[in-house]
Amino acid sequence: MIKKIFFQIHWFLGITAGLILSIIGVTGAIYSYDQHILKWINQESYTVQVESNTKLTPEQIYLHFKEKQPEMQINSINIAQAADASSSINIVKEGARRGKTVLINPYNAQILPEIKGQEFFQLIQRIHRYLTLGDVGKQITGASTLTLIFFVLSGIYLRWPKKHSLRQWFAVKTQLKGRNFIWDLHAVVGTWMVVFYLTMAMTGLFWSYDWWRSGMYRVLNVTPPAQVNANNRNNDKAKDKQDQKKITAEQTAAALATAWTGFNAQVQRPYSSVSFTLPKKADGMLELSFVDATPQHERARNKANYNYQSNQLENVELYQDKKLNEKIMSSMLPVHRGSFFGSIAQFLFMIAALLMPLFFITGLMLYLKRRKQKKLVLAAKNALQTTQTDEHAGNWLIIYASQTGVAEQLAWATANSLKQSKQRIDICSIQHVKAQDIQAAENVLIIASTYGTGEAPDAAQSFVKNIMSTSQQLSTVKFAVLALGSKEYAESYCAFGQQLHAWFEQNAATALFPLIEVNNADPDDVQRWNQALSKITATELQHIEIKKHWSDWKLIHRQHLNPNSLGTAVYHIELEAQTAQNWQAGDIAELQPQNSAARIQAFLTEHNLDLSENLTDLKQRLSDRDLTVQVKHSTDFEQLLAQLPQLPSRDYSIASIPSQHTLQLIVRQQYDQHEQLGLGSGWLTEHCAINDTLQLQLRSNPSFHLITGQRPIICIGNGTGIAGLMSLLNERIQDHAYENWLIFGERERHCDFYYQEKLEDWLETGKLKHLDVAFSRDQVEKYYVHHLLREQSDRLKEWIERGAVLYVCGSLQSMARDVDQALADILGAEKLEQLRQNDAYRRDVY
Incomplete structure (x- = not known):
């Protein structure tokens, strides 16, 4: 829950404050090299032609301007040691708190050209500090800077796994695509920036809030300059009572001359420049500052006083002698821009600042992706049209019992059809x-669908147990049942639908019309349902069908996962969509199988068809027909074709999510009684060639979708059931939900541990909290998933108490029933039923 709250706040602030931070970052990057850029574009002002005579002293410069331009009020004079470096004076300028700096030729005091670009950098600084909006802008940038601290800390918290590797934390995985790559870029580069952004934010707030600045001084145990200046002012007042004399021009010139000579004689260390502040009163003291020949950074200044009455350099404060805390508090701008730590660090700080828009853009892209996905889900739930109803029309309760989504799809189609004729509709699982x-x-x-070997779907288990096991008074109820099944399972064909129909009749309900059975979503069977409803409602209902939107997919990769296994071969299949496609974790890929070339050729030969013309066309038309049924012999191809039903489709759990850019399946080869490869598995694993096209449609499977939020999940599966669980785990990890526990079973570890490297990497990096495996043939006594569950009963109970949701995917007969019994024994039948009722026990079993 805490992570969920942090995540929500993180993205909300990201799309609000992110733009401001992007502006602050870019302007800060530009401003970090302002002096370098100004010196580069103003070389005629910062450098001069070296002359044979010596540079003018501060006294000579002062007297020059006193004579030539007496209206100038000079605050300070700066002399650089380099022979080609200009000198400068700082003069009083109205509206400029720190005055105006004027560069001069050090050999003749001639004023050098005005510095170009200063106005630009002043604008950049105003944007950086307060968006040029004054106090309002200052509050906005200050709040955004506080937000940056939250981004950094919450981002680390959201990424923090139980176990991790340096590669996982700091390596951008360029092989990723789409949303995965965007998230990786956002998270990994964000991790690189942690130190930079924390430093920038915590120093940037120094100029935003007085309370923050005071707090920094207290935390670092440094006396604020304001307090030092106040003490100095008090001392000055006491001294002024003794000496109220103002200094004259002659006295100023003499003080500068004495200070210049005495400073150079007494400084005893190389320096690059020295600045003399002109004294305001004749108290014998002149303030100066000087920069070492190789300073730590641009603001590393030494301070001193020169007593021009006693000719002594006094109160020397060397920057290098300061404690680290004092250096930091006296050099906030260099720390903020990174120059405090050296030129390489300054460059890295500049890059970090320039990268700030990256996080706004990638974060916005991730947000829009999530928002789009939520809209798609909402649109699917709101498919029922809101047509006005007729108060005299019938009142219909539509109930669906769906395992893989087909019954639910038909229920909504039926509801839409009835709603169009203004019937009053309620629809419910x-x-x-x-x-x-x-x-x-x-x-x-x-x-109602029939599931497994004649069973009710998982969602109907409580209905069967609590309602169908009792007698009900339904004499006033009229009902009809549409039963879905497959004649391939003749013994259990539409069994649950038949049970429902019988139960309603036993409880005195009146059948609107006889039970209608649907074989493999046959459209003719579905239309019989629609026609029966039309007759009952005395209206012409719109056409109802289970629409199959076959799309072209290219087989781009096939890998044998379990060489030398005791079981049949299992393949990893990757398909690439030829048009834009979307699906959710837990959804199903419905494949339209095709006959192999050998099977088609055998059929053509068996029926002695004329192969002289259009052979390719004949083979294409036979590719998706059932060639095993008994047909009346005919030499006419069209008559023969009319007797051949379409091959039934095959369903496969999807192992990937859309952001991985390929649809991945895990397919085990199946064989019939004649030792022939199965239709679907044979087509995917052997007969379809790489880069060939196949027909497939995506089908929503709401009963196996992920829960919303970040509650823990427990994934339990065996064999190729790992496919559905991999899609769930991929989606969870993409959404930074790491409370995941996987329990998986197969035959032998050395050859049947599918995706071992990936799963163990997730475990190492904390994206899986637990990975427990059961390999049945690796020991004398067979050991299965349900055995492992019983051994982990304490942990299972603890996770369930924390709100964990159970997901089971794999074989119904050999795993799911045993797991169901183990869960009932561990948690109690009542608790398991409660989980089922609350959608916290979800299965995709076959």
């Missing part, structure tokens, strides 16, 4: 239906 809901309904429509 079977897990949320209560007995009184059915008793109060006028008409009940149930659309």
Whole structure:
């Protein structure tokens, strides 16, 4: 919950304060080299032609301007040691608190050209400090700088795993694409910037808030300059009572002459420049500052007083002798821009400042991606049209029992169709239906899938246990059942739908029409349902169908995952969409299989078809037809084709998420009773060539989607069931949700541990909190996932108490039932049922 709150605040502030910080960063980067740039573009002002005579002394410069331009009020005079360096004077200028600096030729006191570019850098500084908006802008930039501290600390907190490696923390993974790369760039480069941004922010606030500045002085145990100056002013007042005399021009010139000679004689250390502040009163003291020949940074100044009455250099304060805390507080700008730490650091600080827009842009892109995904989910939930209803029309309760989303899709299509004819509609998943809901309904429509070997879908388990096991008074209820199934499972075809229909009749409900069964979403079967509803409602309902939007996908990669395994071969499959596609973690890829070239050729030969013309066309038209059914012999191809139904589709759990840019499947080869490769697995793993195109549609599977928020999840699976779990984990990790526990089982560790390297890397970096594996054949006694669960019962209970959601993916017969029983034994049947009711126990089993 804490991480979720921090994440929400992080992105909210990112899209609000991020733009301001980007402006502050770019302007700060420009301003960090202002003096270097000004000297580069104003070389005619900063450098002069070296002459044979010596440079003018401060006294000579003062007297020159006193004679030539007496209106100038000079504050200080600066002399540089380098022969080609200009000297400067600082003069009083109205509106300029620190006066105006004028560069002069050190050999003749001639005023050098005005410095170009100063106005530009002054504008950059105003934007950087207060967006040129005065006190209001100062408050905005100050608040944004505080926000930068929160960004840095919350970003580290959100990234912080239990275990981590330097590579995971600091290496940008250029092989990533799309959203994954954007997030990696945002997070990894952000980690690089931590020290820089914390330093910039904490020093930048020095100019924003008095309370922050006072706090820094207290924390670093340094006396603020204001307090020092106040003490000096008090001393000056006491001294002024004794000596109120103002200094004359002649006295000033003499003081400068004495100070210049005495300073050079007594300084005893090389310096690059010295500045003399002209005395205001004849108290015998002249303030000066000088810069070492090789200063630590541009603001590393030494201070001293020169007593021109006793000819002594007094109160010398050398910068290098200061304690670190004193250096920091007297050099806030160099620390802020990095020059305090050297020229390389200053450059890195400048780069860091320039990169600030990167985080605003990448953060905004990630936010828009999340927002778009939420809109897609919301649009799917709001598919039911809001047509006005007729108060005299029928009242319909539509209940769906769906495992992979087909029944739910048909339920919404039915609701839309009835709504178009102004019927009053309520639609509900079977897990949320209560007995009184059915008793109060006028008409009940149930659309139910059969799952496994004739079982109810997971969502219907509580309905079966709590409602179908009891007698209900339904004599006032009219009902109809649409049962979904597959004739490939003849013994359990539409079994749950049949059970529902029988239960309603046993409880005195009236059937609106006989049970309608649908084989593999056959459109003709679905249309019989629509026609029956049209007859009952006496309206012409719009066409209802389970729309299959086949898309072209290219097979771009196929890898055998388990060479030498005791089981059949398992393949990692990667498909690339030929048009834009989107899906969610937990969704299903429905494949339209095709016959192999050998099977088509055998069929053509068996029926002695004329192959002289259009052979390619004939093979193409036979590619997706069931060639195993009994047909009446005919030499006419069209008559023969009409007898061949389309091959049934095959469903596969998707192992990837859209930001990975490929649709990944994990497919185990299946064989029929004749030892022939199965339709779907054979086509994907052997018959379809790399770079060939196949037909596939994406189908939403809401019952296996991720929960919202960052509650912990426990993923349990075996074999190729790792596919659905990998998609969930990929999505969670992309969203920085690291409370993940994976329990996985297969035969042998050395060849059946799919994605071992990736999973162990997630474990090492804390993106998986726990990874527990059970390999059944690696020991004498077989050891399965449900055994592992029982061993970890204490941890399981603790995670469930923390709100964890269970996800189970894999084989129904060999894993899911045993896991279900183990969970019931550990948690209690009532608790497990509660989890199921609260959508906290989700399965994608087959």
